[in-house]
Amino acid sequence: MLMASEAPTSAASGGLDAAAKKTLLRKIPHGLFICGVAEGDTINGFTASWVTQGSFEPPLVVMAVRADSTSNGIIQRTRRFSLNVLAADQKDLAAVFFKPQNGIGGRFDAAPYSLGALGLPILEAALGAVECELVGEVVHGDHTVFVAEVKTAVLHRDGAALELGPTGWQYGG
Template sequence: MRNDVDRRCKLLLDLDAKKTILRKIPHALYICGVAEGENVNGFTASWVTQASFEPPLVVNCVKTDSGSNAMIKASGVFSLSFLDAGQKDMAQKFFKPQRRVGNKFEDVEFYLGETGCPIIKDSLGYVECRVVGSVEKGDHTVFVGEVISAGVHRDGNILELSQTGWNYGG
């Protein structure tokens, strides 16, 4: 029964409309920092939102086939560095997979936070999260993270996906 409903919904779904309307959801850009033992990595993230005041929760959706996804699962922690509106180059560097480009932090200044995850020095600020839940249903894992540490580096406006001319979504 459930499968019949799923199949009918899929047939009726207007894919162009879905893409057009979902791309209207505003997103900012972050570098999600991950660590496993001595190894650190990071990737450009946009599917991030707040999910609770108390406890403070954020949702971070991470591609299941990315190196970072496996590292978050292994460590149970991640950081989010908030990018400045002028840091499109930084976002560009971090959307390439580590397995192809190697160490993305080679010429980027960072420090390790309380969770051991890398935090970009020249970002607006950061949060660090402990994973308290996750949903595995599609091609991204929905990680629910409790914010256990936060810091502000400087004032400024966040880099918005709409400013970049890129799309991620739809």
């Protein structure tokens, strides 16, 4: 006989099994991207893994951004962002963009970039980048879910893209 404390948590019992939730959500495969933002003369960028395509026509992408991050406020105000696709061997570059930086935009000191047609940072070393304009957002919880339409696309070179799994890093659960 199971003691109450040993009983498996199920939807039927109305509770969320936090450990099961974490294990399962961490199995969602992710890529690793550098999101770029710009506001006036200020640029910023950060590593983002919670990114997916959301529509063929119009081409939409979906990205979840930490509510308390610098970039979240910039996206909310400017209604746009870029997504840089890294090559499979650019783990070090991805690390630059999630670590603390010397002032807003400081991460770009280690990463040459140009500004795209919408004025958003495009990393020279990336496989390429898209620039996107917001069409919707869900403000709920510790991340904001942005839905945005892809307006420009620049392909520097084709190749295998960086994925989260092989890095050994975790962001999810």
